[in-house]
Amino acid sequence: MAKDQQLDETAAKAGTKPGAGMAAEALRATYGLGPHDALIVVDVQNDFCPGGALAVPDGDQVVAPLNRWIEAVLRGGGKVCYTHDWHPADHCSFRQNGGPWPPHCVQGTFGAAFHPALRVHGPVFRKGFLPDREAYSGFEGHLDGDPGKPALGSWLKNQGVERVFVGGLATDYCVQATVLDACKEGFTVLVLTDAVRAVNVQPTDGTAALAAMQAAGARLVP
Numbered sequence: 001m002a003k004d005q006q007l008d009e010t011a012a013k014a015g016t017k018p019g020a021g022m023a024a025e026a027l028r029a030t031y032g033l034g035p036h037d038a039l040i041v042v043d044v045q046n047d048f049c050p051g052g053a054l055a056v057p058d059g060d061q062v063v064a065p066l067n068r069w070i071e072a073v074l075r076g077g078g079k080v081c082y083t084h085d086w087h088p089a090d091h092c093s094f095r096q097n098g099g100p101w102p103p104h105c106v107q108g109t110f111g112a113a114f115h116p117a118l119r120v121h122g123p124v125f126r127k128g129f130l131p132d133r134e135a136y137s138g139f140e141g142h143l144d145g146d147p148g149k150p151a152l153g154s155w156l157k158n159q160g161v162e163r164v165f166v167g168g169l170a171t172d173y174c175v176q177a178t179v180l181d182a183c184k185e186g187f188t189v190l191v192l193t194d195a196v197r198a199v200n201v202q203p204t205d206g207t208a209a210l211a212a213m214q215a216a217g218a219r220l221v222p
């Protein structure tokens with residue numbers, strides 16, 4: 001027992017819960033993760049995390065669970081891919097251009113970069129790169145933000161992906177839009193509820209978004 005206690009203390013010092021080393025393996029086994037699975041990590045960018053230009057409350061709290069899922073999906077031989085909000089400096093969603101948001105995720109800036117603790121191991125699909133077009137859904141994103149390269153949906157299908165797991169920021173905007181499009185495109189969709197956070201302009205927006213995703217056929221994973 002003393003040895004277990006010691007292990008727990010070591011885990012606590014490392015900032016992980018006891019048994020966290022097994023967490024990814026447990027996820028892989030529990031969900032039967034395999035090569036036809038993909039994880040879509042939505043917009044885990046500095047501007048959406050605390051201190052950022054458009055911070056989502058507790059936005060950085062998605063990083064640790066997502067890192068476990070990234071490891072789990074990779075262990076299963078599945079694909080991990082990422083989306084980026086990727087705006088030109090004069091984007092239509094910015095307030096000075098009549099949009100609802102402060103300037104955020106401007107191409108090439110620190111705010112548009114991944115949260116530094118996020119494990120990045122896969123291609124990036126960038127959206128919102130045209131000045132006059134808003135894009136919440138990752139499915140509007142193209143590989144590397146190049147409209148000549150594949151969009152997310154066709155890339156997933158080319159990889160043989162049938163089931164997608166979705167987490168990231170923010171529940172009530174880009175995660176919701178990405179999940180609804182994934183359902184429309186015929187994927188089996190699971191939403192990682194411990195790895196999403198909401199803006200909550202209205203306090204119930206996040207809850208309503210999850211309900212809408214469920215109504216569209218997505219399954220909510222605790």
Ligand SMILES: [Zn+2]
Pocket residue numbers: 085086087093104105128
């Ligand atoms: Zn944006």
